[in-house]
Amino acid sequence: MTPCSTTGRAPIPSTPRARCRERRCRVRRTRGSGDEVVASSLRTRYSAWNLLAASRQGHRDWAPAWRDADPKARYDVVIVGGGGHGLAAAYYLARNHGIKSVCVVEAGWIGGGNTGRNTTIVRSNYLYPQSARLYDFSVRQYEQLAVELNFNIMFSQRGVLTLAHSRHDLDAQSRWANAMLCNGIDAELLDAKQVRELEPRLNFGDAARPARFPILGGFIQRRAGPVRHDAVAWGYARGASSLGVDIVQNCAVTGFLKQGGRVVGVATPRGEIRADKVALAVAGHSSVLAGLAGFQLPVTSYALQAMVSEPVKPVLNSVTLSPSLGAYWSQSDKGEVVIGGGLDHFPSYAQRGSFDTMQHVVAATCEMFPSLGRLRLLRQWAGIVDVVADSSPIIGATPVPGLYINCGWGTGGFKAIPVGGWTLAHVLATDRDHELAEPFQLDRFRTGRFVDEAAAAGIAH
Amino acid sequence: MSGYRLAAPAGAWIDRTRPLRFRFNGNEVQGFAGDTVASALLANGLVHVARSFKLHRPRGVFSCGIEEPSALVDVGLDGARTPDTRATDLEAADGMVCHPGNAWPSLRLDIAAINARLAALLPAGFYYKTFMWPHWHLFEPAIRAMAGLGHAADAPDPDRYDEVSRSTDVLVAGGGAAGTQAALAAARAGAKVLLLEATPHLAQADALRAAGVECHTRCTVFGLYDHGLAAAVQTVGGVVRERLWKIRAPRIVVAIGAFERPMLFPDNDRPGVMLASAVEQYAVRYGVACGQRIVVATACDSGYHTARALKAAGIEVAAIVDAREHSRAEAPESVAVHRASTIVAVAGKRAVRGVTIAPQAGGALRTIEADCIASAGGWTPAVHLHSMAGGRLQWVEDTSMFVPKGSLPGIEMVGACAGQFDIPLGVVPADHQPSAAALASLGHKPGKVFVDLQNDVSASDVELAARENYRSVEHLKRYTTMGMATDQGKTSNVNALVLMGGQTNRTPDQVGTTRFRPPFKPVTLNTLAGGRSGERYKPLKHMPGHAWHEARAAAMEEFGGWLRPAAYPLKGEGLIEAAEREALRVRTEVGLFEGSPLGKIEVIGPDAADFLDLMYVGTMSTLAVGGARYGLLINENGVIFDDGIVSRLGPEHFFVNTTSGGAERVALAFEEWLQCEYVKRRVLVAPVTSAWGNVTVSGPRAWQLLQAAGFDAALAPSAMKHMTLREAAYGGVGMRVLRASFGGELGYEINLPALHTQALLERLWATGRDFGVVPYGIEALMIMRTEKGFLHVGGDTDGTTLPGDVGMDRGIARKAANFVGRRSLLRPAAKDPHRMQLVGLLPRDRRTRLPVGAHAAASKPPAAIDGFVTSSCYSPVLGHPVALGMLARGQSRIGETITVWHLGVGIEAEVAKTPFYDPSGARVNGSD
Amino acid sequence: MMQLTCPWCGLRPENEFSCGGTTGTARPSLDCSDDEWARYLFFRDNPKGDHAERWRHTFGCGQWFNVLRDTASHEVRAVYGITDPRPELTPR
Numbered sequence A: 001m002t003p004c005s006t007t008g009r010a011p012i013p014s015t016p017r018a019r020c021r022e023r024r025c026r027v028r029r030t031r032g033s034g035d036e037v038v039a040s041s042l043r044t045r046y047s048a049w050n051l052l053a054a055s056r057q058g059h060r061d062w063a064p065a066w067r068d069a070d071p072k073a074r075y076d077v078v079i080v081g082g083g084g085h086g087l088a089a090a091y092y093l094a095r096n097h098g099i100k101s102v103c104v105v106e107a108g109w110i111g112g113g114n115t116g117r118n119t120t121i122v123r124s125n126y127l128y129p130q131s132a133r134l135y136d137f138s139v140r141q142y143e144q145l146a147v148e149l150n151f152n153i154m155f156s157q158r159g160v161l162t163l164a165h166s167r168h169d170l171d172a173q174s175r176w177a178n179a180m181l182c183n184g185i186d187a188e189l190l191d192a193k194q195v196r197e198l199e200p201r202l203n204f205g206d207a208a209r210p211a212r213f214p215i216l217g218g219f220i221q222r223r224a225g226p227v228r229h230d231a232v233a234w235g236y237a238r239g240a241s242s243l244g245v246d247i248v249q250n251c252a253v254t255g256f257l258k259q260g261g262r263v264v265g266v267a268t269p270r271g272e273i274r275a276d277k278v279a280l281a282v283a284g285h286s287s288v289l290a291g292l293a294g295f296q297l298p299v300t301s302y303a304l305q306a307m308v309s310e311p312v313k314p315v316l317n318s319v320t321l322s323p324s325l326g327a328y329w330s331q332s333d334k335g336e337v338v339i340g341g342g343l344d345h346f347p348s349y350a351q352r353g354s355f356d357t358m359q360h361v362v363a364a365t366c367e368m369f370p371s372l373g374r375l376r377l378l379r380q381w382a383g384i385v386d387v388v389a390d391s392s393p394i395i396g397a398t399p400v401p402g403l404y405i406n407c408g409w410g411t412g413g414f415k416a417i418p419v420g421g422w423t424l425a426h427v428l429a430t431d432r433d434h435e436l437a438e439p440f441q442l443d444r445f446r447t448g449r450f451v452d453e454a455a456a457a458g459i460a461h
Numbered sequence B: 001m002s003g004y005r006l007a008a009p010a011g012a013w014i015d016r017t018r019p020l021r022f023r024f025n026g027n028e029v030q031g032f033a034g035d036t037v038a039s040a041l042l043a044n045g046l047v048h049v050a051r052s053f054k055l056h057r058p059r060g061v062f063s064c065g066i067e068e069p070s071a072l073v074d075v076g077l078d079g080a081r082t083p084d085t086r087a088t089d090l091e092a093a094d095g096m097v098c099h100p101g102n103a104w105p106s107l108r109l110d111i112a113a114i115n116a117r118l119a120a121l122l123p124a125g126f127y128y129k130t131f132m133w134p135h136w137h138l139f140e141p142a143i144r145a146m147a148g149l150g151h152a153a154d155a156p157d158p159d160r161y162d163e164v165s166r167s168t169d170v171l172v173a174g175g176g177a178a179g180t181q182a183a184l185a186a187a188r189a190g191a192k193v194l195l196l197e198a199t200p201h202l203a204q205a206d207a208l209r210a211a212g213v214e215c216h217t218r219c220t221v222f223g224l225y226d227h228g229l230a231a232a233v234q235t236v237g238g239v240v241r242e243r244l245w246k247i248r249a250p251r252i253v254v255a256i257g258a259f260e261r262p263m264l265f266p267d268n269d270r271p272g273v274m275l276a277s278a279v280e281q282y283a284v285r286y287g288v289a290c291g292q293r294i295v296v297a298t299a300c301d302s303g304y305h306t307a308r309a310l311k312a313a314g315i316e317v318a319a320i321v322d323a324r325e326h327s328r329a330e331a332p333e334s335v336a337v338h339r340a341s342t343i344v345a346v347a348g349k350r351a352v353r354g355v356t357i358a359p360q361a362g363g364a365l366r367t368i369e370a371d372c373i374a375s376a377g378g379w380t381p382a383v384h385l386h387s388m389a390g391g392r393l394q395w396v397e398d399t400s401m402f403v404p405k406g407s408l409p410g411i412e413m414v415g416a417c418a419g420q421f422d423i424p425l426g427v428v429p430a431d432h433q434p435s436a437a438a439l440a441s442l443g444h445k446p447g448k449v450f451v452d453l454q455n456d457v458s459a460s461d462v463e464l465a466a467r468e469n470y471r472s473v474e475h476l477k478r479y480t481t482m483g484m485a486t487d488q489g490k491t492s493n494v495n496a497l498v499l500m501g502g503q504t505n506r507t508p509d510q511v512g513t514t515r516f517r518p519p520f521k522p523v524t525l526n527t528l529a530g531g532r533s534g535e536r537y538k539p540l541k542h543m544p545g546h547a548w549h550e551a552r553a554a555a556m557e558e559f560g561g562w563l564r565p566a567a568y569p570l571k572g573e574g575l576i577e578a579a580e581r582e583a584l585r586v587r588t589e590v591g592l593f594e595g596s597p598l599g600k601i602e603v604i605g606p607d608a609a610d611f612l613d614l615m616y617v618g619t620m621s622t623l624a625v626g627g628a629r630y631g632l633l634i635n636e637n638g639v640i641f642d643d644g645i646v647s648r649l650g651p652e653h654f655f656v657n658t659t660s661g662g663a664e665r666v667a668l669a670f671e672e673w674l675q676c677e678y679v680k681r682r683v684l685v686a687p688v689t690s691a692w693g694n695v696t697v698s699g700p701r702a703w704q705l706l707q708a709a710g711f712d713a714a715l716a717p718s719a720m721k722h723m724t725l726r727e728a729a730y731g732g733v734g735m736r737v738l739r740a741s742f743g744g745e746l747g748y749e750i751n752l753p754a755l756h757t758q759a760l761l762e763r764l765w766a767t768g769r770d771f772g773v774v775p776y777g778i779e780a781l782m783i784m785r786t787e788k789g790f791l792h793v794g795g796d797t798d799g800t801t802l803p804g805d806v807g808m809d810r811g812i813a814r815k816a817a818n819f820v821g822r823r824s825l826l827r828p829a830a831k832d833p834h835r836m837q838l839v840g841l842l843p844r845d846r847r848t849r850l851p852v853g854a855h856a857a858a859s860k861p862p863a864a865i866d867g868f869v870t871s872s873c874y875s876p877v878l879g880h881p882v883a884l885g886m887l888a889r890g891q892s893r894i895g896e897t898i899t900v901w902h903l904g905v906g907i908e909a910e911v912a913k914t915p916f917y918d919p920s921g922a923r924v925n926g927s928d
Numbered sequence C: 001m002m003q004l005t006c007p008w009c010g011l012r013p014e015n016e017f018s019c020g021g022t023t024g025t026a027r028p029s030l031d032c033s034d035d036e037w038a039r040y041l042f043f044r045d046n047p048k049g050d051h052a053e054r055w056r057h058t059f060g061c062g063q064w065f066n067v068l069r070d071t072a073s074h075e076v077r078a079v080y081g082i083t084d085p086r087p088e089l090t091p092r
Helices: A048-056 A084-097 A129-149 A167-182 A192-198 A229-242 A283-293 A355-368 A414-430 B037-043 B111-117 B140-146 B177-188 B205-210 B276-286 B302-312 B384-388 B436-440 B459-467 B473-480 B493-504 B525-529 B546-551 B575-588 B608-615 B663-677 B702-709 B754-771 B778-788 C034-041
Strands: A027-029 A035-037 A074-080 A102-105 A160-164 A188-191 A217-221 A246-248 A255-259 A262-268 A271-280 A300-309 A319-322 A327-331 A337-347 A376-387 A394-397 A403-407 B015-024 B027-033 B072-075 B082-086 B097-100 B160-167 B170-173 B193-196 B214-216 B219-225 B229-237 B240-248 B251-254 B258-260 B273-275 B293-298 B316-322 B336-338 B341-347 B354-359 B366-369 B372-376 B379-381 B392-396 B401-405 B411-413 B450-452 B555-559 B562-567 B591-594 B599-604 B628-634 B640-650 B653-658 B684-687 B692-698 B725-730 B733-739 B747-753 B836-843 B867-875 B880-888 B897-902 B905-912 C003-006 C010-013 C018-022 C050-056 C064-070 C076-080
Touching: A074 A084, A074 A262, A084 A102, A084 A229, A084 A414, A102 A271, A129 A167, A129 A229, A129 A414, A160 A167, A160 A192, A167 A188, A167 A217, A167 B867, A167 B897, A188 A192, A192 A217, A229 A246, A229 A414, A229 B473, A255 A271, A255 A283, A271 A283, A271 A414, A283 A300, A283 A376, A283 A403, A300 A355, A319 A355, A327 A355, A337 A355, A337 A376, A337 C018, A337 C050, A355 B525, A376 B525, A394 A414, A403 A414, B015 B037, B027 B037, B037 B276, B160 B525, B170 B177, B170 B229, B177 B193, B177 B205, B177 B251, B193 B219, B205 B214, B219 B251, B219 B384, B240 B525, B258 B276, B273 B276, B276 B293, B276 B302, B276 B372, B293 B302, B293 B341, B302 B316, B302 B372, B316 B341, B316 B354, B316 B366, B341 B436, B354 B436, B379 B401, B384 B411, B450 B459, B450 B493, B459 B473, B459 B493, B473 B493, B546 B562, B546 B754, B562 B575, B562 B778, B575 B591, B575 B778, B591 B754, B599 B608, B599 B663, B608 B653, B608 B663, B640 B663, B640 B725, B640 B733, B653 B663, B663 B684, B663 C018, B663 C050, B663 C064, B692 B702, B692 B754, B702 B747, B702 B754, B747 B754, B778 B867, B778 B880, B836 B867, B867 B897, C003 C076
Parallel strands: A074 A102, A074 A271, A102 A246, A160 A319, A271 A403, B015 B097, B160 B240, B170 B193, B170 B251, B193 B214, B251 B411, B273 B372, B293 B316, B293 B372, B316 B336
Antiparallel strands: A027 A035, A160 A217, A188 A217, A255 A262, A262 A271, A300 A337, A300 A376, A319 A327, A327 A337, A394 A403, B015 B027, B072 B082, B072 B097, B219 B229, B229 B240, B258 B379, B341 B354, B354 B366, B392 B401, B555 B562, B591 B692, B599 B653, B599 B684, B628 B640, B640 B653, B692 B747, B725 B733, B733 B747, B836 B880, B836 B905, B867 B880, B897 B905, C003 C010, C018 C050, C050 C064, C064 C076
């Protein structure tokens, strides 16, 4: 008896022609080792038409979004970490490289770490050409991801606006925008009037009370904007699962199996899983897993807070960032004002953040948007971000043979899920760094060849 | 049929001698002092008061507290408009104006009510399955317009808020029976006790005060944070609208009670369906009957308690419908009890008109006329604060509730929030839905069973989530949006968990709970900001000579946290025009500038010289007493982070200048090295920036001005060389005079006790009239230093610039000390010949200003970056624009023509040596 | 918001302090390898649990001291002098 390959549950006897008993799933066993789908009428494709058709059945015939698999004894690749990056890597291994013997092992529930806790902004307004190429590849993937994954991720390209509060800021933004244009990325400098047209609720001050932080202008990347973060994790999981990748939740990796110094698998409470290659995509927990494998990373983990207000009718049109105030704002499609700020300033794995930091970010919000001060804070939380000195990621081999890593995204990993997954899949499949990932290796800490994006990180990525 | 006000003396919390009137939905509503908006609406017979988020179904008042999911109103007008306010948590006030949220054009005729008819097409997560093609933007505007609940204010908040910090021995959150008991016990044992009660009423106020307990009402503890910090919000009213409390207490007693869990049955969202305890509280506290004929639907003995209380208040109870077979609870006289039965249909759309009940085993239907359903499905202890602080939970099977498991240091949970109830609950089943058999008796498709009332999440949505494998509690929540509304699932979470457990063969504790997050109840942003607003938000520093600059009509701007003159425009003059005029005048005559924000640090001790050699790229130990030297500071990663002039006052005494923005940073860095690494060095570092004012006199006539003002001849250019420091007395005040110049002219930086700065400025200004003196600001200074090619840290440098990039690495090889960052300059990247280097740039046509930030590239962008412009201005003394920039291998490309691009427009430029003006640097020497 | 016990000023709220990161990293000599230099500057254990870190009482006495703090629970396990060795404590 083995699980049905479509529903992942209802076990089917191994005898030929035995059928899946799950209602409306008509998979049956073939003479060989696989299953043959005989006109399964479980609905898998998402579309308005199917939504309409399913409504007639009370929506009882939708297929599971992904299979919960029992881990096999071995795979070609095991990916530790079922967040956006890990799931995307699994998907691209299967899709780009035809490698389907892949298992994603997640300690909790998929997308439960930083992927489910961020402020959902996707952008590529970075300074250096190496970063521009990396992040814009990701943005271009996001632009067509909903159609590719057949899962609506709701990428709202409403623009990310960075405010200039002084003439020094204007100069710095001129450099930034021109750098982006050299790198082939959309950037526009705006004057105060244009900023006001875009976001009228910003604090431009008045005669009675001039603004403490006057707004002299800003620059905008119009292709940037928020995405529904859970949908990215679920969309990649569904895509990977449908291509044959196994996803195992509630299964923490407790150690690495080694042979002659090389990693040959992982130890979990559900048994040992062997693999030719193991990859780490665990963000804030990267040092913990690296410690288990016996090496150090140039990473420190911090809490990064985010919070939302109660939902109101539309009040904000874009994503707005103020580096001077150390906060940024947008409004979800549900109507909640989403607020983010900078890191808490001491190492933490607690996922809650300090009250003091929260007060500073809220004060910045009330200062920048005086008409929103009466909204109420509904919920506040934090992720664990893996921060690296130059605010750029690490994607590639580790000092331990057989073990690869994708980490160091710090406060900016969500926007990079597609490129992080793509390049991790590439190095796993080919043993060569993807061209986009070449500048982002561990070695740069030794040579000094940093890609210093602290400015572009601004407050938070 | 609908609610009404009971006759006096019913209603312990209202004061019938103080009637009031407010407006709701354009109509006048009457009430009394002590009413909430909800109790007054109910008393006036208003049942339908709002609409739900997704389906826009009619909603009525559901609860009697902060757990309210349905009766949300916008209250107030203009800048004082507050959206999404729970009518159950809003004290009614005379003249108040309330509008229902989320209904347009009116509550009765809401266009979006069509969503309810399309409910089959809008199950949980429907938007993930569609709206993808052609792209999301096509659909988003309509969806955004429909989403959201109320409307935010359209003007700044006129109200004031404040913040109070307190420290106490024992904090008690909650003034009910359990909290009061704990507070009295602690006070009698000698502790300092602070008790905060969320409602306006404290039952045992007198006893508490007598025991010395400090009590505050209308004050809700909303979060517990690290190390015994509790935060609370208090509704004050009057001068201050709300107050934030931050309390540190080594012992925190949480007695915040429990929320009632509603019954699940078809169309359980209709206006008129309410929590049973709420119906009871409206009668007892506010003297309001929520209906004329009430049906109690229950699976818990507390439902009987409600029935008895209603009967005692003179309200008609039509029946008790108990989902359980057995119960020891006593029903009030002459009230029918239908055991093992459940509601299978509710009549009425915008108000309950009646119910149809059936036995759980299936069988005969019975209809009961009623206009209110009191729903008593069990209880949910408010474990939020315990959970926020890291506490675990356990499931109690008998009463089907999560209670705290174990305890946390310094935090005690008592009373109902710990699962200890003072009324009997009996046995409460987890799942008390109508059975399939009961629903089948209906004979037609039953209505929707709602779990989350605000977000319209139904039992079938939970089933769908299970079917699609969103089975973990967090996936369930995020996929269906259950528990994500403004009530954060206070009355719906447990029901949803029970349903998911049923779908997936798990017990509720196997499904688990989502993470409880602060705030326990939503808190106004302005309250959290705690008075860090207006003038108190990051206040700017003023220089000691501030009044003098204002008198000169300076255009003040922020520079590095200080308010400083950018320039002093004359009438009709633009800012840059003024700066150009000032710069020219400094070069031809003399100018006055206040440099007080310049960082100043005393470095004193036997090891001071060696220590500075460790801190700086250059060598300071070879400085003669009275000498001064430019110093560059890099961090351990080799990156330039500050610069300034170091002067030597004695063999063991240095006076260090830093940039204006970097003063604190540099002093702290010095301290860190001394305290953590070089612990045996005998050095004292004393930051003295605000102790010393700085008046700078620059220009060829600078000495003439000072001489005329009476300064000692020992400071004359013939007697005192450039880059030397003399201590001098003037007007009885001791000063430190440094001959230095960031602008490249004869310059005197006069350091003096800050309180004398203004007087000196006035004296020199008065004297300077005869010398053509001009006040000059930061922009003029920037023009002059750019003409000289002098480095501006943070302008010409960024987070990657190494000393070699700006030509300041000569001499490092000869230096002995392993100064901060030295090793990083030996890394491969530091030796890369293609690194960007600071160069001068001149527009080829000598007319077009090169914009700061314009990028050098071989062709029109997109193109590889060759460099970028870092500083740029029109040089009034030279008569053409000049600029500085970073350029790959710049120093070996002097004379080359490049193109810099700004927003797609190219300008040709020449790579040039600096300084552009006075290349020999002789002007700083001046003459007597 | 945590509280820290400054050895000179006593128990004060976290916002009076600045965190200086991992403590006890000895500065290598100028002739160290690029690898050693990178380890000193960047590579860390970054533990989920007891972390030896140093703090400065910035808005107080300005002094540095060491703290052993659990990065998962924020419990302060020990406070010790800047040049003192890390105390031996059993992990929680």
